[in-house]
Amino acid sequence: MSRSILSRTIGELSASHPAMADFFIGVSGQTPKPDGSVLSWLAGVGEDRLSQWGMDRDQALAHIEALAGQIDALRSSAPPEVRALTILGGINKQGQPEDLRLTLRPGELVSVVGPTGSGKSRLLGDIECLAQGDTPSGRRILVNDAPPAPGLRFSTHQKLVAQLSQTMNFVMDLSVGDFIAMHAECRMSGDVGSLVSQVIAQANKLAGEPFGRDAALTQLSGGQTRALMIADTALLSASPIVLIDEIENAGIDRKKSLELLLAREKIVLMSTHDPILALLGDRRLVIRSGAVVDIIETSEAERANLTALEQLDQTLMAVRHQLRSGLRIDSPVEEMLPWMR
Amino acid sequence: MRVITVAGPPSVGKTSVVDKTARLLKTRGRRVGVVKFDSLATSDDEIYARAGLPVAVGLAGNVCPDHFFVSNIDDCLTWGQGQALDMLVAESAGLCNRCSPHVQGVLAICVVDTLSGVHTPRKIGPMLKLADVVVVTKGDIVSQAEREVFAFNVRLANPRAAIVFFNGITGQGATELVHHMENAPSVEGLEGRRLRFPMPSAVCPYCVGETCIGRDHQRGNVRKMNLEGPGA
Numbered sequence: 001m002s003r004s005i006l007s008r009t010i011g012e013l014s015a016s017h018p019a020m021a022d023f024f025i026g027v028s029g030q031t032p033k034p035d036g037s038v039l040s041w042l043a044g045v046g047e048d049r050l051s052q053w054g055m056d057r058d059q060a061l062a063h064i065e066a067l068a069g070q071i072d073a074l075r076s077s078a079p080p081e082v083r084a085l086t087i088l089g090g091i092n093k094q095g096q097p098e099d100l101r102l103t104l105r106p107g108e109l110v111s112v113v114g115p116t117g118s119g120k121s122r123l124l125g126d127i128e129c130l131a132q133g134d135t136p137s138g139r140r141i142l143v144n145d146a147p148p149a150p151g152l153r154f155s156t157h158q159k160l161v162a163q164l165s166q167t168m169n170f171v172m173d174l175s176v177g178d179f180i181a182m183h184a185e186c187r188m189s190g191d192v193g194s195l196v197s198q199v200i201a202q203a204n205k206l207a208g209e210p211f212g213r214d215a216a217l218t219q220l221s222g223g224q225t226r227a228l229m230i231a232d233t234a235l236l237s238a239s240p241i242v243l244i245d246e247i248e249n250a251g252i253d254r255k256k257s258l259e260l261l262l263a264r265e266k267i268v269l270m271s272t273h274d275p276i277l278a279l280l281g282d283r284r285l286v287i288r289s290g291a292v293v294d295i296i297e298t299s300e301a302e303r304a305n306l307t308a309l310e311q312l313d314q315t316l317m318a319v320r321h322q323l324r325s326g327l328r329i330d331s332p333v334e335e336m337l338p339w340m341r
Numbered sequence: 342m343r344v345i346t347v348a349g350p351p352s353v354g355k356t357s358v359v360d361k362t363a364r365l366l367k368t369r370g371r372r373v374g375v376v377k378f379d380s381l382a383t384s385d386d387e388i389y390a391r392a393g394l395p396v397a398v399g400l401a402g403n404v405c406p407d408h409f410f411v412s413n414i415d416d417c418l419t420w421g422q423g424q425a426l427d428m429l430v431a432e433s434a435g436l437c438n439r440c441s442p443h444v445q446g447v448l449a450i451c452v453v454d455t456l457s458g459v460h461t462p463r464k465i466g467p468m469l470k471l472a473d474v475v476v477v478t479k480g481d482i483v484s485q486a487e488r489e490v491f492a493f494n495v496r497l498a499n500p501r502a503a504i505v506f507f508n509g510i511t512g513q514g515a516t517e518l519v520h521h522m523e524n525a526p527s528v529e530g531l532e533g534r535r536l537r538f539p540m541p542s543a544v545c546p547y548c549v550g551e552t553c554i555g556r557d558h559q560r561g562n563v564r565k566m567n568l569e570g571p572g573a
């Protein structure tokens with residue numbers, strides 16, 4: 001690697017990534033001559049500038065070398081492929097063994113249900129850190145049938161897991177378009193402009209009131225925020241596993257949201273108290289006292305009920321809509337529910 | 342004894358991170374002690390004491406806490422050895438973005454939070470740029486996208502560091518940080534060791550008691566802003 005940075009000109013290195021160009025300008029306080037070498041550039045930088053920047057000459061050289069390596073790595077890093085995610089049981093809160101060996105595959109949606117405090121978030125946390133018997137539950141997680149190598153487990157480079165939860169919000173003081181572009185640039189591939197348009201268009205299919213790229217990120221409504229997070233995670237996050245911790249009251253089209261994530265061949269686990277969301281899953285894990293005590297395949301009868309539940313939900317949504325629109329809610333609700341009559 | 346320096350801007354979650362990680366280390370039979378460096382006052386020692394960790398406090402008063410740190414860290418090691426610690430963690434206030442307590446051959450951790458803005462990693466000096474591990478907290482309140490952009494910017498600001506996402510409230514991430522701490526080099530003493538980067542002396546007239554504003558009073562190490570350049 002050192003040979004390669006020493007043989008590249010400042011101009012070539014600067015062109016590799018804006019962060020490299022920023023480094024040269026930041027350290028020396030001016031745009032460097034593009035045809036010079038790193039060593040001649042560094043020789044021309046005063047002690048005072050380096051000290052202000054917070055590095056000595058050797059550290060600056062080591063930094064350029066590491067940055068060049070990092071840029072190459074970011075450019076070439078394909079999302080890690082997960083063909084199978086296996087959860088091996090640990091112990092429940094009383095210390096008794098949890099009888100579990102469950103394998104999930106891309107495009108699969110599993111819901112996680114159970115009383116408050118039973119350990120749903122703990123299970124998602126175990127997957128997030130690819131636990132190896134070293135969390136309170138003692139569970140172990142296998143990736144492609146084997147324990148993940150420390151390099152995979154402890155690498156932020158190739159995070160396997162993306163997370164969405166009710167508590168998350170956008171906090172950056174930027175427009176939607178500028179921020180999504182910034183996220184797209186992290187992928188270091190693809191046409192940023194068209195990725196941004198796709199993400200915003202998808203988000204608008206999930207949320208009620210449409211928004212444009214000039215909207216301020218922090219001014220989006222709760223539903224718009226959730227919709228943008230889901231569209232962004234589906235289209236821009238490289239992580240093959242998505243963990244959703246309770247997004248029920250988000251005011252978005254939840255079914256379309258999940259379909260969008262599953263269409264990108266993600267493995268989705270979703271903790272929920274909402275029957276409609278739970279029944280959208282292929283199966284659901286029932287948690288009690290810190291352990292998975294049952295795995296229920298969504299049956300035909302349940303799917304049939306799902307349709308009725310969705311009608312119920314749509315009815316309620318229609319009433320909410322009336323409320324929001326400033327209308328009275330005095331027409332008989334039974335008439336909106338055919339089977340109640 | 343393994344020694345670990347933990348630095349980062351105020352309120353990013355340093356104490357929460359050290360507390361949660363030390364508790365986990367304790368369950369694995371490690372004896373962990375903490376020295377907390379701050380400027381005027383701290384109550385962090387109570388949090389550490391509640392976790393059952395031996396703790397010492399150093400208050401820098403009117404000198405930069407990082408300067409104060411260097412003058413005292415070797416004595417802290419002696420204290421830690423007296424306490425028969427396996428691991429000594431030094432939490433420093435990180436009030437000075439320019440100084441950094443990181444020592445060569447000692448595991449250096451920098452804590453930053455995702456709330457502080459996407460450009461923050463670029464703006465923090467040697468404290469972040471020369472750390473071995475950058476711990477990123479408060480990911481639980483921002484979006485996945487912001488976490489990814491933040492981590493990307495940390496990687497560009499310090500391409501050598503390992504990045505650990507940490508939830509200071511639940512302790513998620515502690516397993517990963519323990520992995521790095523268990524691999525910290527052991528040191529017997531710090532006598533003769535070097536800081537990773539010199540701390541600026543910055544002795545201007547105001548450092549030594551000048552209170553009067555005006556050109557006539559500004560002698561010695563004085564830097565002036567350029568307000569005449571293009572764009573000014």
Ligand SMILES: Nc1ncnc2c1ncn2[C@@H]1O[C@H](COP(=O)(O)OP(=O)(O)OP(=O)(O)O)[C@@H](O)[C@H]1O
Pocket residue numbers: 091092093114115116117118119120121122123136137138289290291
């Ligand atoms: N197997 C286990 N062994 C020990 N502790 C556990 C186990 N499972 C869960 N816990 C602990 O129990 C507590 C509650 O669990 P958790 O937060 O996951 O509940 P939850 O099902 O997500 O609840 P809610 O519906 O309120 O969000 C946590 O502190 C968690 O670490």
Ligand SMILES: Nc1nc2c(ncn2[C@@H]2O[C@H](COP(=O)(O)OP(=O)(O)O)[C@@H](O)[C@H]2O)c(=O)[nH]1
Pocket residue numbers: 349350351352353354355356357358478479480481482507508509510
């Ligand atoms: N939501 C959230 N809050 C956190 C997290 N880490 C720390 N905090 C909170 O941030 C505040 C400051 O944390 P503290 O550990 O004292 O920061 P320090 O000054 O860097 O030591 C406390 O109220 C913590 O509970 C985190 O990951 N998420």
Ligand SMILES: [Mg+2]
Pocket residue numbers: 120121245271
């Ligand atoms: Mg929960």
Ligand SMILES: [Mg+2]
Pocket residue numbers: 355356357385432
């Ligand atoms: Mg603290």
Ligand SMILES: [Zn+2]
Pocket residue numbers: 405406407408437439440540
């Ligand atoms: Zn200082």
Ligand SMILES: [Zn+2]
Pocket residue numbers: 543544545546547548549
């Ligand atoms: Zn001064």
